[in-house]
Amino acid sequence: MAIDCEDQELLDGFLAETTELLEKLDDDLISLEKSPEDADLMNRIFRSIHTVKGASSFLGFDMLVKVTHKTEDVLNRLRKLELTLTSEIMDVILEAVDLVKTLVADIKGGDIIERDLEGTIAKLIPFLSENAVEATVLAPVFAPKEEKAAPADTQAPAAEPEPAAEAQAEPAAAQEPKAEAKAEPAPSQQVAPAPQPKPQPVKEPQKAPAKGGGEDLADNSTVRVDVKRLDDLMNQVGELVLERNRMIQLHSDYQTGLNPAEFGDDFGKLSKRLNFVTSELQMQVLKMRMLPVEKVFKKFPRIVRNLARDLGKEVDLVIYGEETELDRSVVDEIGDPLIHLIRNALDHGLETPEQRLAAGKDRTGTVVLSAAHEGNQIVISIKDNGRGIDPDKIAKKALDKGLVTDEQVAAMGTREILDLIFLPGFSTKEQTTDLSGRGVGMDVVRTNIRKLNGIIEIKNEVGHGSEFILKLPLTLAIIQSLLVEVEKEVYSIPLASVIETMRVSKKEFHMIGGQEVLKLRDSVLPLLRLQQTFGCHEVYTDRDTCYVVIVGVAEKRIGLIVTRLLGQQEVAIKSLGKFLSNLPGIGGSTIMGDGRVALIVDPIGLVGGAA
Amino acid sequence: METALTKVKSEEFGGELIQLVSFNLEKEEYGINVLMVREIIRMLNITRVPNTPHYVEGVINLRGKVIPIINLRKKFDLMDTEYDKRTRIMVMEVVGELMGFIVDEVSEVIRISEKEIQPPPPVVSSGIEQECMAGVINQAERLLVLLDLEKMFTADERRLFSNVA
Structure with missing residues (x-):
């Protein structure tokens, strides 16, 4: 017997709500540590935990109840000012919250795993000095639970798809009663606390296997959309229908003898309107797919706090622009790179308080994490005011590790040298720690940013800090693109990767080691003739100027030689199908205004091929 | 064979009938389900x-x-010719993907009984690979080569496509 519908709905609601509360909780707790006297904040935290506790006890998740209950007790004492908040207490509370997240993730995975609660609870207990008080609080909560849990286990297999977990649970049941959401809570009970897990429009049918950590709480299979946005969308669709009717009308008018001049006039107006409505519609749909970057940012205060303590550094994390919205697909991918960049900023960038004082800086280092929209891009920057990156050190390390040769280094500008840090296996650390040193982090950054067609820029000032700037496209389905012509063939280059274009005389090209290059300000830019790469028939042989489109992929830059630039257009990406999906340098195709297909250049493939 | 020849029951003949679209390539006639x-x-x-x-x-x-x-001409290593007004693209679903095939001319839809299909002769003169021939149909005046396009894109072909990367 599967969980019946009503219960599934309750469970879904519970999961959605708990997930949301827990996400906020982390953030609130870190803020609380900074301003312990903030009573509002304290109360909010207390309420969150209390709600989680209430909901889980109603649904019979006893392990959750146990942990949240103890956490709540500690928080209650803090609230009544019986305890003062120290970082030790905060550590334990955070640990408890993590445990709660893990438990919730287990429930979401549809498989309750016996976890060690005692370790965490034992750490909480010392903060509850009056054991008597605790006991009396405990009694009424747990007594009825025990009775219920015993018969519950017979029904549990229905709710828990894994019989293995169930078998494990049997012996544990006496001491650690556990149950899934099921029809077990008596109907009368169900009515009474019903408003507590408030009905959510979102369903979370996800039955993916539970992951170990509580990291993966965010659910991606469903979208919560503001009703207002939905209404707006409906309005736009209404407009679109009107425009369509207008179009049909116009056509029939034309057939029954509307004069061409008038028709042309009306048609012009109509296409303007249509243009307006479709772009609005496009924006609306795009917006629905958008999530605030806060979703990713909010786990950083926690990470920074822990890291700073582990490293013995004092760090202020400042976050700007967390309300900036970006596409879900992008949000999913930037989490990891940002963690690595922040880790690097703390580990490599910032100095210890003593070093900072010696260098005449504040004891406390600052890491600024910011996000903002810039045209059709989102720009995320991680900036620290630490020691900066020393290019000489980087070059030397890369040489030592055999990642580059002497000649290569000699030919590099500062930019190129800094880019060496992205090489897999590169690390300035002598010793591999659990934090860094394997030379993987920056490679992860590069890989993920590449996947998103993004660009990485490094701003660096030795002694004063460094800044990593990630420029990402807003969405991956419809892109702004630069149309270029290569020997009479039209190609489209994603504008997100285009850094600049320039008209160059062919005389300005140089050859270095069999590679055509262009000297551009302080750097040497490798060039790629698209005509050769794509094997186009050479039509213009007598031209001595051409255009160079400089594209960036993650940290790399390359100049593409094209015949001429045709302009900028917003294009929808169409797949080439699986037979043609693996072409180097071609990322897809799009259909242009005249119905012809234009291929979309994939800068990643090109840069990979040229390197 | 089974994939290429989906059987059609017919009351008239009481036997297994299949319908083929016939098309021409370099004066040879081909059929496809x-x-x-x-x-x-x-x-x-x-x-x-x-x-x-190249094809x-x-x-x-x-x-x-x-x-x-x-381009089926190129695919079968036949001489490449200019497109004319009879040239057609046959859009077909091959292993779940839509693909177009350029042929010289599409002539008609014919019905044949399954019994008329003979196994392909062991030696094929033109460049058509043996494996994508599902059979030969020998009707009074005409000789039709029955193609199995799914087989045309078997392991070998797909390897080629993915190798390009």
Whole structure:
């Protein structure tokens, strides 16, 4: 017997709500540590935990109840000012919250795993000095639970798809009663606390296997959309229908003898309107797919706090622009790179308080994490005011590790040298720690940013800090693109990767080691003739100027030689199908205004091929 | 064979009937199961796709879908000719993907009884690979080669496509 519908709905609601509360909780707790006297904040935290506790006890998740209950007790004492908040207490509370997240993730995975609660609870207990008080609080909560849990286990297999977990649970049941959401809570009970897990429009049918950590709480299979946005969308669709009717009308008018001049006039107006409505519609749909970057940012205060303590550094994390919205697909991918960049900023960038004082800086280092929209891009920057990156050190390390040769280094500008840090296996650390040193982090950054067609820029000032700037496209389905012509063939280059274009005389090209290059300000830019790469028939042989489109992929830059630039257009990406999906340098195709297909250049493939 | 010949019951003959679309390539007549064919269109603008096997002519826009186009003449190593007004693209579904095939001319839909299909002769003179021939149909005046396009894109071919990368 599967969980019946009503219960599934309750469970879904519970999961959605708990997930949301827990996400906020982390953030609130870190803020609380900074301003312990903030009573509002304290109360909010207390309420969150209390709600989680209430909901889980109603649904019979006893392990959750146990942990949240103890956490709540500690928080209650803090609230009544019986305890003062120290970082030790905060550590334990955070640990408890993590445990709660893990438990919730287990429930979401549809498989309750016996976890060690005692370790965490034992750490909480010392903060509850009056054991008597605790006991009396405990009694009424747990007594009825025990009775219920015993018969519950017979029904549990229905709710828990894994019989293995169930078998494990049997012996544990006496001491650690556990149950899934099921029809077990008596109907009368169900009515009474019903408003507590408030009905959510979102369903979370996800039955993916539970992951170990509580990291993966965010659910991606469903979208919560503001009703207002939905209404707006409906309005736009209404407009679109009107425009369509207008179009049909116009056509029939034309057939029954509307004069061409008038028709042309009306048609012009109509296409303007249509243009307006479709772009609005496009924006609306795009917006629905958008999530605030806060979703990713909010786990950083926690990470920074822990890291700073582990490293013995004092760090202020400042976050700007967390309300900036970006596409879900992008949000999913930037989490990891940002963690690595922040880790690097703390580990490599910032100095210890003593070093900072010696260098005449504040004891406390600052890491600024910011996000903002810039045209059709989102720009995320991680900036620290630490020691900066020393290019000489980087070059030397890369040489030592055999990642580059002497000649290569000699030919590099500062930019190129800094880019060496992205090489897999590169690390300035002598010793591999659990934090860094394997030379993987920056490679992860590069890989993920590449996947998103993004660009990485490094701003660096030795002694004063460094800044990593990630420029990402807003969405991956419809892109702004630069149309270029290569020997009479039209190609489209994603504008997100285009850094600049320039008209160059062919005389300005140089050859270095069999590679055509262009000297551009302080750097040497490798060039790629698209005509050769794509094997186009050479039509213009007598031209001595051409255009160079400089594209960036993650940290790399390359100049593409094209015949001429045709302009900028917003294009929808169409797949080439699986037979043609693996072409180097071609990322897809799009259909242009005249119905012809234009291929979309994939800068990643090109840069990979040229390197 | 089974994939190429979906059986059609007919009351008239009481036997297994199949319908074939017949088309011409270099004066030879070929047949393909009608159920594979989505539509037959006239030539239109083909966008060349770089770095593909020579017989991939490019891609077209089929009402908003981008589909690859294969030149069957090139595929079978026949002499390449200019397109004329009889040239057609046969859009077919091959292993779940829409693809277009350029042929010289599409002539008709014929019904044949399954019994008329003979196994392909051991030696084939033209460049058609043995494995994509599903059989030969010998009717009074005509000789039809029955093609199995799914087999044309078997392991060998797919390897080729993915090797391009």
